[in-house]
Amino acid sequence: MKPNLVIGNWKMNGDQQTNEVLLRNxxxxxxxxxHLEVAICPPFPYLASxxxxxxxxxxxxxAQNLSPATHGAFTGEVSASMLRDIGCRYVLVGHSERRxxxxETNEVVAQKFAAAIEQGLIPVLCVGETLDERRAGIxxxxxxxxxxxxxxxxGIEKLTRGVIAYEPVWAIGTGETASPEQAQAVHQHIRGVIGSFNKQAAIDLQILYGGSVKADNAKALFSQPDIDGGLIGGASLxxxxxxxxxxAARINPRGTA
Incomplete structure (x- = not known):
């Protein structure tokens, strides 16, 4: 079984001095x-530092994003090979804020996911529903x-070479958090969908929870049987x-205390 994974997504925050102090601590x-891996996704200007x-x-x-293109006249874009060249292991794909x-459509997100895989990066596919969609039961x-x-x-084989992060849109940056039971239900569904293609891949797949994870709720979330860590926004700062x-993730590998 893969280790738990915690990813800090700094979003558009930070400066050289603040970043240095945060990283040092x-x-x-x-x-x-x-059994834990930790990753940091800073804004593009700070990747090298x-x-x-x-x-x-x-x-x-x-990294927080990438272009589906490999190179060319795409001012302001960054390719998967550039991210790999500077030392990235992971890249976020389809974060709700990008969507x-x-x-960004599902099709564009799929193209970015494939571009990351082709260059040896591990894409973190972000999925999740809005409040209206949750209320509608979909x-x-x-x-x-x-x-x-x-x-x-x-293809399913490439999907299972990445990571999936369930982030209910209504819980991102709002202070609201899906209950451990609500999060577990969706994680279980995700694993079930993958399992319909490949049972072993479903077992091995890392599925993270993202949505106002804090120090005081992390242990309860990570104790759920299908939650393998977190995609952390504000609290990562x-x-x-x-x-x-x-x-909390280190002492709770997939539902163990």
Missing amino acids: VLASQTNEG VAAHLQDTNVVLG ALFG TNSVVTTQMTAVIKHA DAASFIAICN
């Missing part, structure tokens, strides 16, 4: 104990459609909170 807390801080540590580098604010349908777009474009979340 986070790195000082990391040990080789427990964060990569330098992470060198020779057990924390890895990720809602920048119009959460599972929405999540399945988002995953199916990747399966149709890249506070060293003490992020360290506590990592520790």
